[in-house]
Amino acid sequence: xxxxxxxxxxxxxxxxxxxxxxxxxxxxxxxxxxxxxxxxxxxxxxxxxxxxxxxxxxxxxxxxxxxxxxxxxxxxxxxxxxxxxxxxxxxxxxxxxxxxxxxxxxxxxxxxxxxxxxxxxxxxxxxxxxxxxxxxxxxxxxxxxxxxxxxxxxxxxxxxxxxxxxxxxxxxxxxxxxxxxxxxxxxxxxxxxxxxxxxxxxxxxxxxxxxxxxxxxxxxxxxxxxxxxxxxxxxxxxxxxxxxxxxxxxxxxxxxxxxxxxxxxxxxxxxxxxxxxxxxxxxxxxxxxxxxxxxxxxxxxxxxxxxxxxxxxxxxxxxxxxxxxxxxxxxxxxxxxxxxxxxxxxxxxxxxxxxxxxxxxxxxxxxxxxxxxxxxxxxxxxxxxxxxx
Numbered sequence: 001x002x003x004x005x006x007x008x009x010x011x012x013x014x015x016x017x018x019x020x021x022x023x024x025x026x027x028x029x030x031x032x033x034x035x036x037x038x039x040x041x042x043x044x045x046x047x048x049x050x051x052x053x054x055x056x057x058x059x060x061x062x063x064x065x066x067x068x069x070x071x072x073x074x075x076x077x078x079x080x081x082x083x084x085x086x087x088x089x090x091x092x093x094x095x096x097x098x099x100x101x102x103x104x105x106x107x108x109x110x111x112x113x114x115x116x117x118x119x120x121x122x123x124x125x126x127x128x129x130x131x132x133x134x135x136x137x138x139x140x141x142x143x144x145x146x147x148x149x150x151x152x153x154x155x156x157x158x159x160x161x162x163x164x165x166x167x168x169x170x171x172x173x174x175x176x177x178x179x180x181x182x183x184x185x186x187x188x189x190x191x192x193x194x195x196x197x198x199x200x201x202x203x204x205x206x207x208x209x210x211x212x213x214x215x216x217x218x219x220x221x222x223x224x225x226x227x228x229x230x231x232x233x234x235x236x237x238x239x240x241x242x243x244x245x246x247x248x249x250x251x252x253x254x255x256x257x258x259x260x261x262x263x264x265x266x267x268x269x270x271x272x273x274x275x276x277x278x279x280x281x282x283x284x285x286x287x288x289x290x291x292x293x294x295x296x297x298x299x300x301x302x303x304x305x306x307x308x309x310x311x312x313x314x315x316x317x318x319x320x321x322x323x324x325x326x327x328x329x330x331x332x333x334x335x336x337x338x339x340x341x342x343x344x345x346x347x348x349x350x351x352x353x354x355x356x357x358x359x360x361x362x363x364x365x366x367x368x369x370x371x372x373x374x375x376x377x378x379x380x381x382x383x384x385x386x387x388x389x
Contacts, residue, residue: 030069073227078234084245096233097206098241104251109203110196113244114162117192117205120243121166131163131191160196165189165210187213190236207237264384267372270346270356275369277357277376279383283309283347286355286383290343293382297334299341309345334378336371357383 043049067073080089086101102109121128172185189211196203209232212224224232268278279286287309294301294313303312316338340362348354359367372379 024073024075025070026072026074033069073225075227075231077227078231080234081238081241084241085248087241087244094230095206096208096230096237097204098237099202099204100244102201103248104255107251109200110160110162110194112247113203113205114164114194116244116247117164117194117240119247120240121164124169126169127167128164131165160200162194164192164194166192168211185213185215187211188232190233192240205237205240207233207240209233265376265380267369267376268356270344270358271348274358274366275372276359276366277372277379277383278348279355279357280353281355282352283345283355286357287345289385290345292385297378297382302340311343311345313341313343315339315341334375336367336375 080098082089082098085103088099090097100113166189168187168189170187188209191208191210193206194203209229212222214221264280266278268276270276290311298317299313299315301311301313315336317333342360344358346356348356
């Protein structure tokens, strides 16, 4: 079993565990439906009628053709489970819809959710097709039933949608051993409607049952009980929400591995072609973090010029002993002479994602490339701040 299938199975079990014992029928006898209605209390004319409470009064204006007894479906409506990060349900809405807010800044949210839907259909071995509809009509269908003004006041300009319809999901129950026969079959087709708000940071996903066929010993039917229909739609939506959550975790793990393996510090040159370290960090962020680097590597700040982004430091090589290596407390030491140095920071690009760190000695001369190469393993680890963030 794949890691993804195992994860989704566990999540599905956790979501359905509390409802697996539910039954469509109430427990106990249904004799009450055959008992005659009690007559009204007759009060003699010479007595005052007692005061009657109207709190639990039931009028006769009810659906007398509705199900009773064993035909009554007592199951509560299913719930949409917003288990994915930054997901939310539409308040007081009975439709199978959920909103996702942006979690991965480097991903297009609509395309990400759309890809998850298609991957789920591929995994289920279900073909699908895209449906073209007018944006205005689609928007009305997606927010149909929403009672929150916040959800219904979506602007029409810049709306992006994607509508996917699945082929048939088949569920069959066979009887027999050598010669089997289909005792029960159910087939369902779903529609997945995605809608992105104009800013692209919120996307809704709605699941609708568009076709249904059921056959059993009593015959066939193309109509579905409203509660069963709602449960089928929300079960499918919950499966997709779990898939979105799984994909979030996979992508976030990949991003963490990328950052862990990324070369954040390299050897290069500053803007005047002097040897320097190039750090993949903005100037202001690196300037604010430099004191941590100095503290951890034997430098003491004696002065600074924030306008020119210069740190004036003294370096004294830390004392180490054999006991440090035995107990695992030894820290890599910058292999330079005890002296005064200047660390000058300067931006390298207009975007501000790269910063040059040039080290000058007491005479105002940049350290040569050979020295920068020799101390690079310690400097790279320190200026990457891997042990800090």
